[in-house]
Amino acid sequence: MNLLDLTPTTAEQRVGELVKSGGFEKYRARQVFNWLWTNPIPAWDQATNLPRSLVTALDNHAPIARPFLAKRQDSSDGTIKFLWEFDAGAVESVFIPEGKRATLCISSQVGCAFGCVFCSTGTMGFGRNLAPWEITAQVRELHMLGIKPTNIVFMGMGEPLHNWSAVDTALTQLNAPGGFGIGARHITLSTVGLLPQLAEFAKRKEQFRLAISLHASNSATRQTLMPVERKYPLPELKKLLREFSRRTTLEYVMVSNVNDSDQDAEELSQFANDISAHVNLLPLHPGAGSGLKGSRHEKIDEFAKLLAGRGTPVSVRRSRGKDIDAACGQLAIKE
Ligand code: SF4
Numbered sequence: 001m002n003l004l005d006l007t008p009t010t011a012e013q014r015v016g017e018l019v020k021s022g023g024f025e026k027y028r029a030r031q032v033f034n035w036l037w038t039n040p041i042p043a044w045d046q047a048t049n050l051p052r053s054l055v056t057a058l059d060n061h062a063p064i065a066r067p068f069l070a071k072r073q074d075s076s077d078g079t080i081k082f083l084w085e086f087d088a089g090a091v092e093s094v095f096i097p098e099g100k101r102a103t104l105c106i107s108s109q110v111g112c113a114f115g116c117v118f119c120s121t122g123t124m125g126f127g128r129n130l131a132p133w134e135i136t137a138q139v140r141e142l143h144m145l146g147i148k149p150t151n152i153v154f155m156g157m158g159e160p161l162h163n164w165s166a167v168d169t170a171l172t173q174l175n176a177p178g179g180f181g182i183g184a185r186h187i188t189l190s191t192v193g194l195l196p197q198l199a200e201f202a203k204r205k206e207q208f209r210l211a212i213s214l215h216a217s218n219s220a221t222r223q224t225l226m227p228v229e230r231k232y233p234l235p236e237l238k239k240l241l242r243e244f245s246r247r248t249t250l251e252y253v254m255v256s257n258v259n260d261s262d263q264d265a266e267e268l269s270q271f272a273n274d275i276s277a278h279v280n281l282l283p284l285h286p287g288a289g290s291g292l293k294g295s296r297h298e299k300i301d302e303f304a305k306l307l308a309g310r311g312t313p314v315s316v317r318r319s320r321g322k323d324i325d326a327a328c329g330q331l332a333i334k335e
Pocket of ligand 1: 112119122123156159213
């Protein structure tokens with residue numbers, strides 16, 4: 001049994017059963033449960049408050065699953081990239097400190113099936129889905145290193161909604177009080193817009209944030225950047241987002257002479273205003289995507305002004321970790 005693959009509520013029940021069947025005192029269940037996510041430990045023999053016989057029972061019936069830290073890269077700007085190796089495949093996470101906020105960008109799949117042309121992970125093709133424990137192990141392992149992210153974004157390798165059932169459980173582990181207890185408003189799921197699964201995500205009651213990888217404001221341009229546009233075109237996406245009653249952010253990578261014209265700004269502004277969304281303008285990360293050139297900084301600022309002038313809330317993001325392979329997929333490909 002892998003307790004870390006379950007929701008905290010189910011894990012607590014299983015721990016209770018295990019403790020009972022072994023003839024241990026009832027209060028031991030809470031002690032065991034606390035070592036899963038609240039005070040994570042690498043192995044049961046580190047559980048200082050448990051009797052030896054219970055440690056052995058846990059080792060036999062519910063060993064703690066862990067990835068191997070294959071590589072760590074520290075950037076001069078504080079960004080840290082981790083490469084985690086699982087039994088089959090490796091994924092990345094990126095830790096991005098910024099003032100009081102410490103964001104961890106996590107992966108949900110090995111590789112990705114969606115082939116967005118500006119994305120390194122897209123060039124890898126699809127490997128496999130991560131299990132819930134493999135998604136949240138990226139947070140658990142950092143806690144054990146003394147690094148506690150305040151915010152989580154599903155913007156690493158993979159399309160989280162393409163692995164919805166595992167991501168669904170992982171969201172609960174991240175948010176639940178018996179899990180990592182990270183507030184829902186501090187957890188953002190970023191997607192290219194898989195409509196059926198997006199509708200499922202919208203049913204969750206917690207106020208998780210949603211980010212849409214938009215990157216174009218009309219279907220023709222979006223098709224050249226993101227093959228998913230053929231299956232789930234922008235007008236249908238917009239219709240669904242209109243019904244989504246939570247704050248949505250539109251992610252927009254600025255690509256020179258592809259999506260950075262005044263006309264693009266006008267269309268993007270219209271799209272965002274129609275669904276009351278915030279726009280994040282992102283520079284194209286060096287090394288991500290082939291044959292594409294990022295828009296100049298001045299161009300990005302002009303574009304932002306055009307959006308703001310039309311009443312669209314907009315932020316311009318900086319590229320972080322330029323001296324390490326911090327763009328999604330770069331390190332995994334290199335390794
Ligand atoms: S941007 Fe996201 S969905 Fe697109 S290829 Fe990269 S990981 Fe996949």
